[in-house]
Amino acid sequence: MITFSINGQEVGGEEGWTVLDVARWHGIEIPTLCHHEAMEPFGACRLCAVEVDDGRRTRVVISCMYPIREGIKVQTETPRVANVRRWIAQLLLDESPQAPNIQELAKSFGVTPSRFKKTGVESACHLCGLCIRACQEVVGVQALTFGNRGVLKEVTSPYHRRSQDCIRCGTCLYVCPTGAMEQIFPLVSSE
Amino acid sequence: MQITSIDDLQKAKVGGLAQLYPPKPKILVGMATCGLAAGAQRVYDLLHKKAQQEHWEGVVEKTGCIGICYQEPLVDLIIPGKPRVTYAEMSPEKAEALWEELAAGRVPEKQVLARMDVDGMILDGGPRKLYQGKLKGFLAKVPRYEDLDFFKLQRHIAMRNCGFIDPDNLLQYIARGGYFALYTALTTMTPDQVIQAVTTAGLRGRGGGGFPTGVKWASCRKAKGWPKYVLCNADEGDPGAYMDRSLIEGDPHSILEGMLIGAYAIGSSEGYIYVRAEYPLAVKTLQRAILAAREAGLLGTNILGSGFSFDLKLNLGGGAFVCGESTALMASIEGKPGEPRAKYVHTADKGLWNRPSNLNNVETWANVPVIIAKGADWYRDIGTEGSKGTKIFSLVGQVKNVGLVEVPMGVSIKQMVQDIGGGVPEDREFKALQIGGPSGGCIPREQWDLPIDFDSLWDAGAMMGSGGMIVMDNSTCMVDVAKFFLDFLIDESCGKCIPCRLGLKRMRELLEEFSSGKGSLEDLEELQSLSEAVKDGSLCALGGSAPNPVLTTLRYFREEYEAHILHHKCPAAVCKELITYTITPELCNGCTACVQECPQGAITGTKKEPHTLNSALCIKCGACFEVCKFGAVAVA
Numbered sequence: 001m002i003t004f005s006i007n008g009q010e011v012g013g014e015e016g017w018t019v020l021d022v023a024r025w026h027g028i029e030i031p032t033l034c035h036h037e038a039m040e041p042f043g044a045c046r047l048c049a050v051e052v053d054d055g056r057r058t059r060v061v062i063s064c065m066y067p068i069r070e071g072i073k074v075q076t077e078t079p080r081v082a083n084v085r086r087w088i089a090q091l092l093l094d095e096s097p098q099a100p101n102i103q104e105l106a107k108s109f110g111v112t113p114s115r116f117k118k119t120g121v122e123s124a125c126h127l128c129g130l131c132i133r134a135c136q137e138v139v140g141v142q143a144l145t146f147g148n149r150g151v152l153k154e155v156t157s158p159y160h161r162r163s164q165d166c167i168r169c170g171t172c173l174y175v176c177p178t179g180a181m182e183q184i185f186p187l188v189s190s191e
Numbered sequence: 192m193q194i195t196s197i198d199d200l201q202k203a204k205v206g207g208l209a210q211l212y213p214p215k216p217k218i219l220v221g222m223a224t225c226g227l228a229a230g231a232q233r234v235y236d237l238l239h240k241k242a243q244q245e246h247w248e249g250v251v252e253k254t255g256c257i258g259i260c261y262q263e264p265l266v267d268l269i270i271p272g273k274p275r276v277t278y279a280e281m282s283p284e285k286a287e288a289l290w291e292e293l294a295a296g297r298v299p300e301k302q303v304l305a306r307m308d309v310d311g312m313i314l315d316g317g318p319r320k321l322y323q324g325k326l327k328g329f330l331a332k333v334p335r336y337e338d339l340d341f342f343k344l345q346r347h348i349a350m351r352n353c354g355f356i357d358p359d360n361l362l363q364y365i366a367r368g369g370y371f372a373l374y375t376a377l378t379t380m381t382p383d384q385v386i387q388a389v390t391t392a393g394l395r396g397r398g399g400g401g402f403p404t405g406v407k408w409a410s411c412r413k414a415k416g417w418p419k420y421v422l423c424n425a426d427e428g429d430p431g432a433y434m435d436r437s438l439i440e441g442d443p444h445s446i447l448e449g450m451l452i453g454a455y456a457i458g459s460s461e462g463y464i465y466v467r468a469e470y471p472l473a474v475k476t477l478q479r480a481i482l483a484a485r486e487a488g489l490l491g492t493n494i495l496g497s498g499f500s501f502d503l504k505l506n507l508g509g510g511a512f513v514c515g516e517s518t519a520l521m522a523s524i525e526g527k528p529g530e531p532r533a534k535y536v537h538t539a540d541k542g543l544w545n546r547p548s549n550l551n552n553v554e555t556w557a558n559v560p561v562i563i564a565k566g567a568d569w570y571r572d573i574g575t576e577g578s579k580g581t582k583i584f585s586l587v588g589q590v591k592n593v594g595l596v597e598v599p600m601g602v603s604i605k606q607m608v609q610d611i612g613g614g615v616p617e618d619r620e621f622k623a624l625q626i627g628g629p630s631g632g633c634i635p636r637e638q639w640d641l642p643i644d645f646d647s648l649w650d651a652g653a654m655m656g657s658g659g660m661i662v663m664d665n666s667t668c669m670v671d672v673a674k675f676f677l678d679f680l681i682d683e684s685c686g687k688c689i690p691c692r693l694g695l696k697r698m699r700e701l702l703e704e705f706s707s708g709k710g711s712l713e714d715l716e717e718l719q720s721l722s723e724a725v726k727d728g729s730l731c732a733l734g735g736s737a738p739n740p741v742l743t744t745l746r747y748f749r750e751e752y753e754a755h756i757l758h759h760k761c762p763a764a765v766c767k768e769l770i771t772y773t774i775t776p777e778l779c780n781g782c783t784a785c786v787q788e789c790p791q792g793a794i795t796g797t798k799k800e801p802h803t804l805n806s807a808l809c810i811k812c813g814a815c816f817e818v819c820k821f822g823a824v825a826v827a
Contacts, residue, residue: 043533044687046728060727065533084690084728087721091693116700127686146528146686149511151696153686 006074019063019074020048030063030076031085031105034128036175039137041065042129049084051075060084085109096124099178125180127153131172141165144172144188157188166190194487195496197374200365207366211356212269212321216249216293218242219267221354223256223440224433224472231264234286238266241290255441257354259341260594262304270298274321274330279304298330306333313351314368314564341592344611346573348581349557350597353441358476361483364444370489372560376452377497380563385456386412389559391567393579398424398515398552399628399656400732401578401645407549411457411539414547419459421450421503422543422550424520425466425473428512429628430679432659434583435553437595439466439473442557443480447503449556451494452563454501457549462503465520469510477505512683516731517542517550519685530685531731552657554583574600578644582655588625588662589615604639608662619664623747627656629676630736632743633669652743654736668765669748670755674702676740684733691734694725698741705752707768708759715752719745764826767811771827776801778823785815785824
């Protein structure tokens with residue numbers, strides 16, 4: 001048993017647990033987007049950021065990947081953490097203003113659409129990678145992958161060809177938090 | 192030649208020395224990428240052909256870059272019993288003239304840059320005087336290397352062999368003390384003693400982070416798991432920075448020897464060098480060095496009869512800047528997309544293929560043999576309290592002397608720009624030094640007494656980075672600078688995490704508004720808070736440090752941002768939407784040069800009459816400003 005504190009409350013967990021695991025066990029709220037119990041943590045959305053004092057320094061880390069250590073002090077609602085989360089909500093809302101779960105997220109942070117609009121393809125995909133990871137880790141095939149990089153990064157199938165590995169199980173459609181997979185699926189799935 | 196014992200090493204050294212300083216004249220041509228870009232290949236070919244045709248007694252060889260890149264191509268003449276003489280800015284024609292002089296038995300006098308009386312040879316018992324007695328005549332008047340402003344403050348430790356040896360020649364490397372440090376480590380020190388020496392020496396990572404190298408090695412040695420990997424980061428990607436490339440091209444074996452010593456200390460028998468594919472000469476040089484070392488038995492099993500075994504492979508990078516980040520680099524070697532992962536579990540424990548791995552930068556590795564050969568105390572005498580040794584910088588931008596500079600830590604920005612760099616061009620003023628690569632910071636003139644070391648730079652909001660240094664004068668707009676570096680980082684972001692992928696883009700959008708006179712002071716606060724969010728929230732060091740150019744320019748040049756926002760003015764007259772070109776009638780003598788140059792037909796006027804500029808047609812290209820010899824075109 002490893003004991004440490006979250007927001008001053010003494011908590012504990014087993015070796016191999018993350019801060020998020022322990023927080024959820026104790027009913028402490030931390031927002032997430034790219035996290036899913038059935039898959040390995042990925043660390044893309046950064047929404048689950050918390051501030052950790054490990055005795056040497058205090059820094060912002062992501063709770064879904066940070067392994068718990070004896071005696072660390074975790075704070076889930078500091079000004080630095082709030083600033084990171086607010087900006088993520090703002091940026092996501094401006095990228096995909098129509099997606100219901102993004103609207104909900106933005107609302108919880110009191111964020112409204114800014115004057116900056118996304119240009120180019122209208123898609124509510126925010127590259128959380130749940131579809132790709134579900135395909136690989138849960139279904140066990142590699143019909144989906146990331147393509148390109150930076151602002152051009154996209155969810156696609158290997159070599160941009162409709163995948164022959166796809167079994168049309170629909171898991172990707174099911175896990176997609178924004179519904180963007182509805183648009184992508186016909187382009188990547190097997191015929 | 193097999194080198195399996197100290198006797199072999201000594202023999203190789205004797206052979207190498209006979210090549211370094213042969214009893215006959217020798218011509219050296221600087222053929223690193225900087226030399227080649229300036230035309231060194233044609234100079235070399237000409238001299239080589241002449242020497243063959245005329246059955247010259249001497250030899251013509253290539254060497255790496257000694258650092259003074261703005262004077263390339265360089266040709267050196269080494270005549271027994273005379274100082275080494277360096278000739279600068281050579282061309283095939285000038286080389287031919289040089290050859291004529293040489294063939295006539297004279298020491299050529301044209302194009303001379305400097306002479307070298309003493310070869311430092313720091314690893315091999317110290318200075319070697321190249322001639323005896325007193326110099327007379329022409330040679331006495333040639334300035335010595337250490338008299339040149341560019342070299343006065345320099346001290347070459349990592350670059351110890353660059354510009355001295357043929358990088359493809361293992362014997363010449365050994366002749367200058369190479370691989371003796373490896374022998375010392377393998378035969379007289381335990382791995383822990385090696386780590387202790389590197390720790391005591393105070394060596395910190397030269398790739399950017401400045402993490403204590405000894406501590407890194409110790410944690411990898413302690414880590415459980417097998418095999419362990421020793422890696423070299425040669426994925427140098429900062430715009431304008433080429434320290435690692437020059438080191439590889441000039442002295443590849445120093446990196447190999449450093450890695451061998453590191454591998455012995457850590458307990459590793461396998462390694463990789465991750466080098467950019469865009470560095471074709473560096474790749475070839477490394478390939479040849481690895482082959483030569485393997486052939487000599489310096490890579491492989493039972494090295495120097497010690498029982499220690501190590502070998503390494505080259506891995507070519509595919510052109511992604513982010514692959515210089517340790518976890519992305521390892522993913523790339525594994526054949527996966529070059530994306531970073533969280534480092535809450537250190538790569539010393541779980542790195543390449545989830546095995547304990549130790550990654551150091553090219554320059555860090557090149558320093559290791561020196562620490563073993565000269566001792567930790569010798570090394571820690573150089574530099575400042577927290578930053579020991581020397582650091583190589585590539586000094587570029589609006590400065591007279593451009594090149595690679597290796598100085599002891601703690602040299603001030605002023606010394607760097609004024610003394611070594613020769614200052615900014617006459618009619619301009621020094622404004623800021625951008626240091627640390629695209630995610631470094633801009634340090635203003637007010638702080639130019641700042642000593643350049645890891646901690647001072649960090650406190651000033653910049654970072655050492657890999658050592659890129661861009662000098663900026665008052666014709667540079669700091670908002671524009673922030674835009675430039677953000678553009679680079681947006682292009683190079685892997686796109687995995689939201690703060691970096693979308694945050695940088697939004698920062699860029701805000702800057703675009705400022706540079707076109709839009710935006711408000713509240714937006715400036717937004718930019719500040721977004722920068723903090725990207726810094727805190729990003730997955731890897733690329734995103735974590737990407738806001739630095741914005742944060743430091745906001746910190747030191749806030750009034751320049753405010754001038755854009757509040758007064759719709761760009762003080763440096765760079766941001767096109769905020770400047771206007773006008774013609775001052777009193778200064779215009781009606782030469783019509785601008786009329787002919789203007790691509791828009793925006794300037795009208797007849798000969799000998801002051802011209803007029805129609806600002807409605809003007810696209811602010813600046814062509815009139817450039818062409819006017821009378822200062823009649825004003826920009827504000």
